[in-house]
Amino acid sequence: SQTIHQWPATLVQPVGSPLSLECTVEGTSNPNLYWYRQAAGRGLQLLFYSVGIGQISSEVPQNLSASRPQDRQFILSSKKLLLSDSGFYLCAWSVVRNTEAFFGQGTRLTVV
């Protein structure tokens, strides 16, 4: 069966520090991969999605970036965190063609 791993679960980082969040999927090939962010009391905001290795679509211009170095690995990065980057970051995967997406357990990031 397919599983998605996302780490770390919780992170506290100072303003201006770098960020790297990693997500891996097991049990499937060529998944669509997504990064969402949920700020406190708000809905899920799509940040990036990828339909294949090296293919990244950005939905929201900001100081975050994403990379997909391997088929089942999706990385979210920042060179310098802002206070407004605090939130609940969720990685998700789906197969193609009108299917649902499955989420990792999320990383709760607090920028201080």
Add this chain to the structure above:
Amino acid sequence: RKEVEQDPGPFNVPEGATVAFNCTYSNSASQSFFWYRQDCRKEPKLLMSVYSSGNEDGRFTAQLNRASQYISLLIRDSKLSDSATYLCVVRNSGNTPLVFGKGTRLSVIA
């Protein structure tokens, strides 16, 4: 107009009650529809897909009205464990990401 709109609630209902959530979507070309459930401080989890003919899963019934661009979720015989935020979700075409509503919060009270 937001792509997916939901009444944020909260809906506070007693155990055993029937509660209905509504959702509207703006893109008439939307192809797939889902309801997700999100518990506090947890990731969203798929509750059920929504099919054109309507579908039922135990106490949960989902309906889709493409003409009105409207999706509903009905929960019968509410349990305390149903307390959560319910997210209406739409996908516009096969490879595009899911678009989430902001969710409707449900509290089932003993």
